[in-house]
Amino acid sequence: MSPIFKHGPSAQHRLLLVLFCSVFLIFFDHHIGSFETARGYLQSFVSPLQYLATAPKRMMIWTAENLTSRKDLIEQNQSYKVNELLLREQLMHLSDLEKENNRLRSLLASPLREETKKMVAEVIAVDSDPYTHQIVINRGANDxxxxxxAVLDDQGIVGQIQHVGTISSRVILITDVTHAVPVRVSRNGIRMIATGTGQIDKLVNNFVPHSTDVVAGDVLVTSGLGGKYPEGYPVSTILKVNQDESRAFAQVISEPVAKIDRLRYLLLLWPSIKNAEPSAIKEEKK
Structure with missing residues (x-):
């Protein structure tokens, strides 16, 4: 119900009053500056409201910048592991080259070794038979x-390809009782044969004369004989040498440098074309 009598100024009079007060306050603030303190208090009062208003936007920006999807993290981690494997392979080969250069002065005039083709593989299965040491990798004839x-990890020789499938292959490890690797002592070049014992942490070196200069701590590397393994890659470290005169030969026990019980990512090596066996060259051309 509308009142009969309306009291108070009209809307036009109110607008004029507001405009006059606004102009007066603007002029007064500009020439005297008395409202600086009041403006500071008002700004302090409004600041928390401004932070609350912008909080959702800042939270979304922080989330977008700092959170990465699980898939991206897995791919990045795998890329780092592959790069580390390649770098370690180069490092251990360079270490053996340095020792060889110090032993042979004539090597200074020799050409550098050719780069070999490399490929990273992943272990997809481990043989459950306790009497054989074999694994399956995800590379085959298609690769x-x-x-x-030759197959190795970031520490040294692991084994060699035994059977090849289309998309996978079986690797026999150096610790298998049926496997043997031609090696030499990195310190003095003495050649031996490292044979598997069926134990993941032990190799035996047979037919070593008692007079052979071999001591615990010597590193055994591939000699390159036989054409299976390229020369100069670490195989094992000698643990002990038993000089039993009642035996025809000394008993030399060594430990593989590769982590046989923790294999996951491996490296496949191809020989250079001029040193490759005919079968390897044929595979390369394919």
Whole structure:
């Protein structure tokens, strides 16, 4: 119900009053500056409201910048592992080259070794038979893998390809009782044969004369003989030498440098074309 009598100024009079007060306050603030303190208090009062208003936006920006999807993290981690494996392979080969250069002065005039083709593989299965040491990797004939191909991890020689499938291959490890690797002592070049014992942490070196200069701590590297393994890659470290005169030869026990019980990512090596066996060259051309 509308009142009969309306009291108070009209809307036009109110607008004029507000405009006059606004102009007066603007002029007064500009020439005297008396409202600086009041403006500071008002700004302090409004600041928390401004932070609350912008909080959702800042939270979304922080989330977008700092959170990465699980898939991206897995791919990045795998990329780092592959790069580390390649770098470690180069490092241990360079270490053996340095020792060889110090032993042989004539090597200064020799050409550098050719780069070999490399490929990273992943272990997909481990043989459950306790009497054989074999694994299965995710590389096969489609990737150019061939029987007898050298396989290593970031520490040293692991074994060689025994059987090749289309997309996977079986690797026999150096600790298998049926496997043997031609090696030499990195310190003085003495050649031996490292044979598997069926134990993941032990190799035996047979037919070593008692007079052989071999001591615990010597590093055994591939000698390159036989054409299966390229020369100069670490195989094992000698643990002990038993000089039993009642035996025809000394008993030399060594430990593989590769982590046989923790294999996951491996490296496949191809020999250079001029040193490759005919079967390997044939596979390469394919």
């Amino acid at each position: 150019g893998v061939y029987e007898g191909q």
